Amino acid sequence: MVQRGYSVAVLASVGLHGLLVLLLVAGWTPENERRQIKKPRVIEAQLLQMEPAVTQPAPPKEDSAARQRAEQQEREARAQREQERREAQRRKEEQARQAAEERKRREEAARRERERQEQLEREREAERRRQEELRRKQKAEELARAMAREEQAMEAARNQERIGSYKGYIVSQIEANWSRPPSARRDMEVVLEIQLVPTGRVVGVTVVESSGNPSFDRSAEQAVLKVGQFDRLQGMEPALFEQNFRTLRLLFRPEDLRL
Numbered sequence: 505m506v507q508r509g510y511s512v513a514v515l516a517s518v519g520l521h522g523l524l525v526l527l528l529v530a531g532w533t534p535e536n537e538r539r540q541i542k543k544p545r546v547i548e549a550q551l552l553q554m555e556p557a558v559t560q561p562a563p564p565k566e567d568s569a570a571r572q573r574a575e576q577q578e579r580e581a582r583a584q585r586e587q588e589r590r591e592a593q594r595r596k597e598e599q600a601r602q603a604a605e606e607r608k609r610r611e612e613a614a615r616r617e618r619e620r621q622e623q624l625e626r627e628r629e630a631e632r633r634r635q636e637e638l639r640r641k642q643k644a645e646e647l648a649r650a651m652a653r654e655e656q657a658m659e660a661a662r663n664q665e666r667i668g669s670y671k672g673y674i675v676s677q678i679e680a681n682w683s684r685p686p687s688a689r690r691d692m693e694v695v696l697e698i699q700l701v702p703t704g705r706v707v708g709v710t711v712v713e714s715s716g717n718p719s720f721d722r723s724a725e726q727a728v729l730k731v732g733q734f735d736r737l738q739g740m741e742p743a744l745f746e747q748n749f750r751t752l753r754l755l756f757r758p759e760d761l762r763l
Contacts, residue, residue: 666740667748673736678754682727685719688758694721698728698752702745704737712753724756 694715699708709728711721737749 663744666744670734670737670740670749671752674734674752675754677731677734678727681730682756683723684758685717685723687717688720688723689717690758692717692720692758694724694756696724696728696754696756698754700734700737700745700749700752702737702740702742704734706732706734715756720756720758724754727756728754 692715693713694711695713697708697710697712698706699710701707706728709725711725714721737745740749
């Protein structure tokens with residue numbers, strides 16, 4: 505603004521001088537007439553000297569550099585803060601991810617543990633049922649064996665009763681056909697072995713232990729041979745016959761006859 509005012513003053517001074525020159529030229533005439541020369545008016549022009557306005561000095565280069573450094577530092581600080589914020593956000597996200605993975609891992613471990621416990625429980629239940637089934641079978645088998653033993657005992661008792669009945673029948677048949685010799689004495693004994701077939705027929709008679717009296721021994725043999733066949737043995741069970749009547753031994757005494 506000060507520079508502009510200074511230029512205007514200079515232009516004004518130059519313009520005034522130019523106007524003065526024009527007036528002088530305009531008063532000249534070529535005629536030789538003597539004219540009254542008018543004394544020109546002299547305009548005194550003064551050159552105004554404009555004092556330049558006081559302007560603010562340019563900021564020192566040092567302040568500009570300091571400001572630039574400050575601005576650079578501020579930018580770096582903002583960048584650092586932004587980086588720290590991003591790093592904090594990254595750490596937070598990483599922590600969240602790790603926490604999620606840890607939670608997932610714990611949940612997976614808990615799930616596997618539950619499955620293992622459930623499997624163990626199923627195995628224990630299966631073992632318990634197996635043991636119960638085994639005990640039930642053992643009890644059933646024991647009961648069956650006990651019943652079988654009882655049945656066997658009862659069958660044995662019935663068999664003994666039948667055997668006794670058959671032996672009584674055999675003794676009665678032989679005794680009915682035994683004629684004791686006059687030489688028989690009370691202290692005589694003879695043991696005969698008799699071989700039978702399932703039809704009850706006698707197929708062999710052997711003296712196993714002699715009484716020492718041939719007449720007494722022969723009388724016992726003749727008694728068996730006279731019977732010849734024990735008809736009631738035909739209805740006997742084969743196993744019972746084989747075990748008890750295939751071969752019989754009879755003890756003959758003068759006073760009685762025993763199997």
